[in-house]
Amino acid sequence: MNKWQPGASLNTLHRRAVMLSSIREFFKQRSVLEVEVPVLGRSTVTDLNINSIATSSEGAQGYLQTSPEYFMKRLLASGSGDIYSMGKAFRDGEIGVKHNPEFTMLEWYRCGWDDHQLMSEVAELMKLLLAGEDGTTCDVIKMSYADCFFDSLGFDPHSADLRDLQLLAAKLASDSWLDETRANCLDLIFSIQIETQLPLGVAIIYDFPECQAALAQMGQNSVGQTISRRFEAFLNGVEIANGYLELIDANEQALRFERDTEARKCLDRPTLGVDQNLLAALNSGIPACAGVAIGLDRLLMGILGVDSIDQALAFSWLRC
Amino acid sequence: MANYSTNEFRSGLKVMLDGDPCSILENEFVKPGKGQAFSRVKLRNLKTSRVLEKTFKSGESLEGADVMDQDMQYLYTDGDFWYFMEPDTFEQHQATENAVGDALQWLSEQDVCMVTLYNGSPLSVMPPNHVEIEIIETDPGLRGDTAQGGSKPAKLVTGAVVKVPLFLDQGDVIKVDTRTGEYQGRVK
Numbered sequence: 233m234n235k236w237q238p239g240a241s242l243n244t245l246h247r248r249a250v251m252l253s254s255i256r257e258f259f260k261q262r263s264v265l266e267v268e269v270p271v272l273g274r275s276t277v278t279d280l281n282i283n284s285i286a287t288s289s290e291g292a293q294g295y296l297q298t299s300p301e302y303f304m305k306r307l308l309a310s311g312s313g314d315i316y317s318m319g320k321a322f323r324d325g326e327i328g329v330k331h332n333p334e335f336t337m338l339e340w341y342r343c344g345w346d347d348h349q350l351m352s353e354v355a356e357l358m359k360l361l362l363a364g365e366d367g368t369t370c371d372v373i374k375m376s377y378a379d380c381f382f383d384s385l386g387f388d389p390h391s392a393d394l395r396d397l398q399l400l401a402a403k404l405a406s407d408s409w410l411d412e413t414r415a416n417c418l419d420l421i422f423s424i425q426i427e428t429q430l431p432l433g434v435a436i437i438y439d440f441p442e443c444q445a446a447l448a449q450m451g452q453n454s455v456g457q458t459i460s461r462r463f464e465a466f467l468n469g470v471e472i473a474n475g476y477l478e479l480i481d482a483n484e485q486a487l488r489f490e491r492d493t494e495a496r497k498c499l500d501r502p503t504l505g506v507d508q509n510l511l512a513a514l515n516s517g518i519p520a521c522a523g524v525a526i527g528l529d530r531l532l533m534g535i536l537g538v539d540s541i542d543q544a545l546a547f548s549w550l551r552c
Numbered sequence: 553m554a555n556y557s558t559n560e561f562r563s564g565l566k567v568m569l570d571g572d573p574c575s576i577l578e579n580e581f582v583k584p585g586k587g588q589a590f591s592r593v594k595l596r597n598l599k600t601s602r603v604l605e606k607t608f609k610s611g612e613s614l615e616g617a618d619v620m621d622q623d624m625q626y627l628y629t630d631g632d633f634w635y636f637m638e639p640d641t642f643e644q645h646q647a648t649e650n651a652v653g654d655a656l657q658w659l660s661e662q663d664v665c666m667v668t669l670y671n672g673s674p675l676s677v678m679p680p681n682h683v684e685i686e687i688i689e690t691d692p693g694l695r696g697d698t699a700q701g702g703s704k705p706a707k708l709v710t711g712a713v714v715k716v717p718l719f720l721d722q723g724d725v726i727k728v729d730t731r732t733g734e735y736q737g738r739v740k
Contacts, residue, residue, distance in 0.1 A: 280588075281586060281587055281589070282586070325610075326581070326583060327581060328581025328583075329580060330581075331583060404607065405606070405607030406606055406607060406608060406612075408609060409609075416587065416588045419584045419588060423582055423584060424592075424607065444586065446586050471584060
């Protein structure tokens with residue numbers, strides 16, 4: 233590998249440009265407004281498993297944003313209506329065949345929509361971007377998180393006993409999972425046993441476990457279990473999108489920030505001041521909405537049929 | 553030995569797993585968007601040669617294994633052990649039959665082999681890629697038949713049996729690729 237050269241071929245750069253312009257056209261036709269929000273912010277997310285890259289300007293602490301979410305919600309609270317953003321996001325330490333610490337994220341919000349309406353729009357965008365020259369496109373399937381577990385493993389993830397999940401995770405991975413949390417055990421089992429068996433094309437998985445709600449509203453599934461109104465999309469078994477029926481309750485949001493901070497303390501991870509501007513925006517009122525983010529570098533990997541994110545980027549971190 | 557964390561796992565790194573020395577073959581970083589990161593690691597158990605797949609949480613660590621590869625000259629066997637010598641220090645090491653393993657059938661005295669030492673003792677032996685060995689047993693050679701086509705088994709003085717062309721005879725010395733067990737040519 234010649235490090236000075238780009239990882240993406242010239243054809244890939246061309247396909248990338250086509251993808252970006254197709255996305256802009258898609259949203260233009262649907263009257264969704266493109267917005268640019270800061271990449272450098274004074275606060276950042278509290279998510280336990282998302283690490284921000286810290287920096288500073290004239291001594292003032294700053295962070296490279298891990299997603300445009302908080303800024304976009306402040307726009308929604310200001311009456312922007314439907315908006316999308318295409319820009320860079322950064323996550324510390326995420327380096328691998330399918331990870332680059334700097335990546336391109338498409339995120340959009342639909343006011344008055346629920347998660348299922350937004351899933352349909354995600355499917356339409358995927359079909360458009362993955363269409364071949366002959367007009368054929370990818371298959372899209374949609375199934376609940378619980379059904380994935382039933383089909384692959386024969387048990388219900390929502391009612392499963394934590395001990396049983398830990399034992400299964402330990403069997404699949406190593407004994408260090410015997411004392412893991414419910415959320416981490418489910419993630420591991422999903423990654424190893426389910427993700428790898430997802431069909432080619434797009435799979436949209438919805439009704440995530442209550443313990444993995446992140447910023448989604450809670451709800452009930454068809455059999456009355458509490459679930460989070462969160463979904464993810466996978467392209468050829470690779471996670472590419474994460475969406476929510478958005479949490480709009482400021483008190484609940486403040487509570488989740490607190491819980492994240494407590495969990496960070498327990499694990500000796502740096503604790504971060506919560507974004508007071510986001511809480512103020514939610515307090516002032518934000519329209520009911522659904523939002524989703526898609527990793528465009530991974531989407532391009534799927535469009536091109538390449539295995540490594542290095543091949544989808546002009547210069548991945550390996551070459552910077 | 554030092555401990556190595558998952559982000560230091562590289563192909564070729566030697567670590568201890570469940571009491572056995574292993575060599576890391578591959579390390580894939582996996583992370584669900586909102587979830588905890590982990591590493592899916594392929595390792596070869598250096599005692600059994602078996603390939604294992606293990607999943608570690610990011611930040612978990614394994615103890616390094618005191619394993620090193622060293623070129624050594626094969627000296628002789630007394631039937632119980634096989635003796636190897638470090639060419640620089642003349643230090644001798646005795647390897648068990650288990651450690652010598654499949655290399656046994658290729659070993660001639662003076663050959664330079666790669667010996668993997670674990671805690672200072674031979675764990676495995678890799679014969680040279682190419683060896684030259686005399687045939688001690690084969691069907692009589694068909695003189696003049698140097699064209700291709702047809703082969704026969706030949707037993708070598710070291711014990712290996714390889715397929716050789718029909719014209720070769722007992723007493724001929726041949727060159728063999730030990731990785732494939734294939735005949736490479738006759739040595740004049």
